[in-house]
Amino acid sequence: MLGGLMVWAAHFFALYGVASLLPGRPEARWLVLAATLPAIAAEGLLLWKAMRGANQPDSLERWTSQLGAAGAAISLIAVIWQGATALFA
Amino acid sequence: MKSETGFDPALLDRFPTEGPRPKDELAELERVWRAPKGWALLTVVNNNYIGMFYVGAAFLFFVLAGVLALVMRVQLALPLQGVLPQETYNQFFTMHGTLMMFLFAVPMMEALGVLLLPQMLAARDLPFPRLSAYAFWAYFIGGLCFFASLFFGLAPDGGWFMYPPLTSTTFSPGINADFWLLGIGFIEISAIAGAIEILVGVLKTRAPGMTLAKMPMFAWAMLVFAGMILIAFPAVILATLLLELERALNWPFFDATRGGDPMLWQHLFWFFGHPEVYIIFLPAAGLTSMMVAALSRTELVGYQLVVLALLATAFISFGVWAHHMFATGMPTLSIGFFAAASMAVSLPAGVQVFAWIATLASGKPRYNTPTLFLVGGLVTFVIGGLTGVMVAMVPFDWQVHDTHFIVAHLHYVLIGGAVFPVFAGLYYWTPMMSRRALSEKLGKWVFWLMFAGMQVTFLPMHLTGFMGMPRRVYTYLPGMGLEPTNMISTVGAFMIGAGVALFVFDLARNFRFSAEDTAGNVYGGGTLEWLPTGLYSTRSIPVVRSREPLWDDPDLPRDVEQGRYLLPGTATGHRETIITSPLRAEPQYLQIMPGPSIWPLLGALFTAGFFLLLTVQAYTPAIVSGILAVPSIMRWLWDTDRPVAETEVDVGAGIRLPTYATGPGTHGWWATVMLLIVVAMVFLMTVFSFLFVQGIHPAYWTDYGQAGWALPIVALYCGAGALTLLGRHLLGRKGSTHWSPATQVVLAGATAATAWGLDFGAWRNSGLDPELTAQAALIMALLAQQGMLVAVAGLMALYLALRNSRNMIVRPRSVTFDVIALFLLYVCVQGAASAALTRLFPGGL
Numbered sequence: 001m002l003g004g005l006m007v008w009a010a011h012f013f014a015l016y017g018v019a020s021l022l023p024g025r026p027e028a029r030w031l032v033l034a035a036t037l038p039a040i041a042a043e044g045l046l047l048w049k050a051m052r053g054a055n056q057p058d059s060l061e062r063w064t065s066q067l068g069a070a071g072a073a074i075s076l077i078a079v080i081w082q083g084a085t086a087l088f089a
Numbered sequence: 090m091k092s093e094t095g096f097d098p099a100l101l102d103r104f105p106t107e108g109p110r111p112k113d114e115l116a117e118l119e120r121v122w123r124a125p126k127g128w129a130l131l132t133v134v135n136n137n138y139i140g141m142f143y144v145g146a147a148f149l150f151f152v153l154a155g156v157l158a159l160v161m162r163v164q165l166a167l168p169l170q171g172v173l174p175q176e177t178y179n180q181f182f183t184m185h186g187t188l189m190m191f192l193f194a195v196p197m198m199e200a201l202g203v204l205l206l207p208q209m210l211a212a213r214d215l216p217f218p219r220l221s222a223y224a225f226w227a228y229f230i231g232g233l234c235f236f237a238s239l240f241f242g243l244a245p246d247g248g249w250f251m252y253p254p255l256t257s258t259t260f261s262p263g264i265n266a267d268f269w270l271l272g273i274g275f276i277e278i279s280a281i282a283g284a285i286e287i288l289v290g291v292l293k294t295r296a297p298g299m300t301l302a303k304m305p306m307f308a309w310a311m312l313v314f315a316g317m318i319l320i321a322f323p324a325v326i327l328a329t330l331l332l333e334l335e336r337a338l339n340w341p342f343f344d345a346t347r348g349g350d351p352m353l354w355q356h357l358f359w360f361f362g363h364p365e366v367y368i369i370f371l372p373a374a375g376l377t378s379m380m381v382a383a384l385s386r387t388e389l390v391g392y393q394l395v396v397l398a399l400l401a402t403a404f405i406s407f408g409v410w411a412h413h414m415f416a417t418g419m420p421t422l423s424i425g426f427f428a429a430a431s432m433a434v435s436l437p438a439g440v441q442v443f444a445w446i447a448t449l450a451s452g453k454p455r456y457n458t459p460t461l462f463l464v465g466g467l468v469t470f471v472i473g474g475l476t477g478v479m480v481a482m483v484p485f486d487w488q489v490h491d492t493h494f495i496v497a498h499l500h501y502v503l504i505g506g507a508v509f510p511v512f513a514g515l516y517y518w519t520p521m522m523s524r525r526a527l528s529e530k531l532g533k534w535v536f537w538l539m540f541a542g543m544q545v546t547f548l549p550m551h552l553t554g555f556m557g558m559p560r561r562v563y564t565y566l567p568g569m570g571l572e573p574t575n576m577i578s579t580v581g582a583f584m585i586g587a588g589v590a591l592f593v594f595d596l597a598r599n600f601r602f603s604a605e606d607t608a609g610n611v612y613g614g615g616t617l618e619w620l621p622t623g624l625y626s627t628r629s630i631p632v633v634r635s636r637e638p639l640w641d642d643p644d645l646p647r648d649v650e651q652g653r654y655l656l657p658g659t660a661t662g663h664r665e666t667i668i669t670s671p672l673r674a675e676p677q678y679l680q681i682m683p684g685p686s687i688w689p690l691l692g693a694l695f696t697a698g699f700f701l702l703l704t705v706q707a708y709t710p711a712i713v714s715g716i717l718a719v720p721s722i723m724r725w726l727w728d729t730d731r732p733v734a735e736t737e738v739d740v741g742a743g744i745r746l747p748t749y750a751t752g753p754g755t756h757g758w759w760a761t762v763m764l765l766i767v768v769a770m771v772f773l774m775t776v777f778s779f780l781f782v783q784g785i786h787p788a789y790w791t792d793y794g795q796a797g798w799a800l801p802i803v804a805l806y807c808g809a810g811a812l813t814l815l816g817r818h819l820l821g822r823k824g825s826t827h828w829s830p831a832t833q834v835v836l837a838g839a840t841a842a843t844a845w846g847l848d849f850g851a852w853r854n855s856g857l858d859p860e861l862t863a864q865a866a867l868i869m870a871l872l873a874q875q876g877m878l879v880a881v882a883g884l885m886a887l888y889l890a891l892r893n894s895r896n897m898i899v900r901p902r903s904v905t906f907d908v909i910a911l912f913l914l915y916v917c918v919q920g921a922a923s924a925a926l927t928r929l930f931p932g933g934l
Contacts (some may be wrong), residue, residue, distance in 0.1 A: 005404040012408040023420035058091045063302040070397050085429040
C-alpha cells in the first residue's frame with residue numbers, strides 16, 4: 001500500500017545525499033540520473049503489481065491495491081518531476 | 090471473507106443479539122467507569138475528562154497567544170509607536186509563534202484525538218489512559234510555567250525557530266533562550282507520548298468490522314499525524330538538546346569557528362518544522378472531511394483519494410524542509426529538488442480541496458455555523474496555498490524572504506487550514522459533550538467577525554511585505570508608505586479578537602460539560618461518536634458494516650444502548666476494551682485498563698520540575714525532582730500488567746476472547762516499537778549531524794586512533810543482547826527456576842553498562858575534549874545519549890527484578906518482560922552502532 005511512496009522517499013533522500021556530497025560537481029547530475037532510472041522502474045513495477053491486485057474478490061484487498069496503485073502512480077510522476085528538475089536545473 | 094488473525098468474521102453476524110440483558114449489567118459498567126469527584130478529579134484518566142481538559146488548555150494558550158498578537162498589532166499600527174520596547178517586542182513575537190505552534194496547534198489536535206477517537210472508534214477508552222493523563226499534565230504544567238516567563242522578562246526572544254548564532258551565549262547571554270530550549274524540548278516529549286497513544290488507539294482499538302476502508306477520516310488523519318510526529322519531533326528534541334548543551338557546557342555543535350555549523354540547526358529544526366505545518370493541517374483536514382460530509386448530508390466524495398492525499402502529504406512533507414533555507418546559499422541541485430517537492434506537495438492538498446468542494450456541491454449543505462467555518466476555512470486555505478506555490482519558486486522566495494508577505498502566507502495557511510476547521514469542529518462536536526449546543530445566532534457573528542477580520546488583517550499584509558517591511562522588526566519609519574496597510578491589519582486583528590471574545594462568551598453561556606446527558610446529534614452525523622454514550626463510551630461495542638453506520642442502520646443507536654452488541658457490560662469487573670487487529674479490526678483479546686491514579690499527575694509534575702528548575706539553574710532541586718519522577722512513573726506502571734483470574738471471557742453472543750496477551754500483535758508491543766522508533770530517530774539525526782559537520786568542516790576532524798576499541802565494545806553489546814534473548818527463552822521453559830530469566834536480564838543490563846563504561850573510558854583516555862571541536866562534542870553527545878539509554882535499561886532491569894520478587898512476572902510469556910527485553914535489545918544495537926561509527930569514521934576504515 002505504501003510501496004510507491006516509500007520509493008519516492010528513498011529517491012528523494014538519495015538525490016539529497018548526492019547534492020550534499022558533491023555540491024556543484026558535474027558527476028552529481030549523472031548520479032541523479034543513475035538514481036532516477038531504477039526508481040522509475042521500481043515505481044512502474046509497483047504500479048503494475050498493484051493494478052493486477054485491484055480486481056480481487058476480497059473488498060479490503062481490492063481497496064488497498066487500488067490505494068497502492070494510485071500511490072505508485074502519483075509517486076512515479078513525483079520521481080520523474082524531481083529527477084528532471086535536477087537534471088535540467 | 091478473508092481473516093487476518095484466524096478469527097471467523099461470520100461470528101460477527103450474530104449481532105445484534107436478541108433477548109433481555111441482565112438487570113444490573115449497566116449499573117456495574119457505570120460503577121467501573123465512574124470518574125472521581127472533588128479534588129480527586131485530578132486523578133481522573135477517562136478520555137472524556139482528559140480530552141476536555143486538554144482542549145480547554147489548548148484553547149487557553151490560543152487566547153493568550155492571540156492577546157500577544159493584539160499588543161504587537163497596536164505597536165505596529167503607527168510608525169515609531171512606543172507601546173512595546175524593542176526587547177519586549179522580541180519576546181512577544183517569539184512567545185506568540187511558540188505558543189501558537191507548540192502549545193495550541195499540535196496539542197489541540199492531540200486533544201481532539203483524545204476526546205473524539207474512542208467514541209468514533211467505539212472503544213471504551215484509548216489503550217493507555219494513564220499515559221494520556223501524564224501527557225496532558227506534563228503539557229499543561231510545562232506550558233503554564235513557560236508562559237509565565239513573560240512576566241519576569243525572561244521569555245525567549247530569538248524567534249520561534251531560535252536560530253544560532255543569535256541564540257548562542259554570545260548574543261543571548263540570559264536564560265531566556267534556555268526557557269525555550271528546555272521548555273519546548275519537554276513539551277515535545279508530551280506530544281510524542283500523546284502520538285504513541287493515538288497511533289496504538291487507532292490501529293488496535295477499533296470496533297470490530299471497522300476495516301481500514303471503513304475508518305472515519307479523522308481516524309485516518311490522526312494515524313498519519315501521529316506517525317509524522319514520531320518521525321519529525323525527534324529532530325527538534327535533538328536540536329534543542331544540542332543547543333542547550335552548547336550554551337551550558339560550551340560544546341560547539343553550531344559554532345563555525347570550532348568545526349560546528351549554524352546550518353546544522355536549520356536542517357534539524359526545519360526537518361521538524363515543515364512537517365509540523367502538515368502535522369497541524371492533516372488532523373484539521375480529517376475534521377473537515379468528516380464535517381463536510383455530515384453537514385452536506387451525503388458521503389465524502391473520493392474517500393479513497395483523500396486517504397491517499399493524507400499519506401502522500403505525510404511523505405512529501407519530509408522532502409520540503411529546505412525551502413525555508415533557499416536564502417542560505419545551498420547548492421543549486423539541492424534547491425532544485427526542494428523546489429520541486431514544495432510544488433508537488435500542493436497536489437495532495439488540492440485533491441482534498443476538490444473532494445470537499447465536490448461533496449458540498451453534490452450534497453445539501455445547510456446555512457449554519459460549522460458549514461460557514463468550513464467554507465471560510467476552504468477559501469482562506471486556498472489563498473494561502475496559492476501564495477505557498479509562489480514562494481516555492483526560488484527567485485520569488487528570495488524577494489519576499491523574511492518580509493511580511495511570508496507572515497501573511499503562513500497565517501492564511503494555518504488559520505484557513507487549521508483554526509477555522511477547529512472552530513467548525515468545536516461548534517459541530519460540542520453537542521456530543523455538553524448539555525446544550527452553542528448558539529447558532531452568536532456563532533454566525535463569531536464566524537463573520539473572524540473571517541472578515543482574517544482577510545482585513547492579512548490580505549494587506551502581502552502588500553506590506555512587497556513594499557519591503559521585514560518580519561520581526563518592532564517599528565518602522567514614517568513616510569515609507571507602510572502606514573495604511575499596517576493600520577488596516579491592526580483593525581482586522583481586533584475584529585478577529587472580537588470574534589474570539591464572542592465565542593468565549595457563547596461558551597460561558599451554553600457549554601455545560603457532560604458525558605451522559607448531552608445535546609446529542611444536532612447536525613445529523615453518521616459516525617459512531619453520535620451513539621448514546623457514557624463515561625464508558627458506548628454501552629456495547631457495535632459491529633461496523635459501513636463508513637456511516639448511523640445513516641445505514643437507523644436501529645443501531647437503540648441496539649447499542651440496549652447492550653445487543655459486544656461487551657455489553659464488564660466481563661471481568663475491571664475497566665476493559667476489545668483489542669482488534671490493525672487491518673480488518675478482528676477481535677483479538679480483552680485489554681484490562683487501569684483506573685484513576687495520582688501517579689501520572691505526580692510523574693508529570695516532577696518531570697516538569699526537573700526541566701524547569703534546570704532552566705533557572707537550580708540544579709539540586711532539579712535533580713531531586715528528576716529522581717522523584719522515576720518512582721512516580723514506576724508506581725503508575727506497577728498497577729498495570731496484572732492478569733485476572735478468568736483467562737477467557739464471553740464478550741457477547743458466545744464469542745470468547747483471552748484476557749491476557751503478549752508478543753508482536755499486542756498493544757504494549759506496538760507502543761514499545763513506536764517509542765523505539767522515536768529513540769532511533771534521535772540517534773539517526775545525531776548520526777546525520779555527525780556526518781554533516783564532517784562534510785562541511787573536514788579540516789577540524791582528528792583521527793583519535795580509537796579503532797581498536799570498536800571490537801571489544803561491540804562484542805560486549807552483542808553479549809548483552811544474547812543474555813536478554815536467553816532470559817526471554819528461559820521464561821518460556823518449564824524447567825527454569827523462578828529467578829533465572831530475570832537474572833539474565835539484570836546481567837544483560839550490567840553487561841550493557843560495562844560496554845558503555847568501556848566506550849566512555851576509552852574516549853576519556855584519548856584526550857577527547859568536547860569543548861574543542863564539533864567532532865569531539867558530537868562524540869560526547871552520542872555517548873551521553875547511549876549512557877541515558879543504558880541508565881533507563883538498568884532501571885527497567887531493576888523494575889523487572891522487583892516485580893519478579895513479588896511473583897508478578899507471568900509465565901510462559903509476560904508483557905513486562907517482553908517490553909523490557911525489546912528495549913534492552915535496541916539499546917545494545919544502538920550502542921554497538923554508535924561505538925563503531927565514532928571510531929571507524931573517518932579514518933578508521
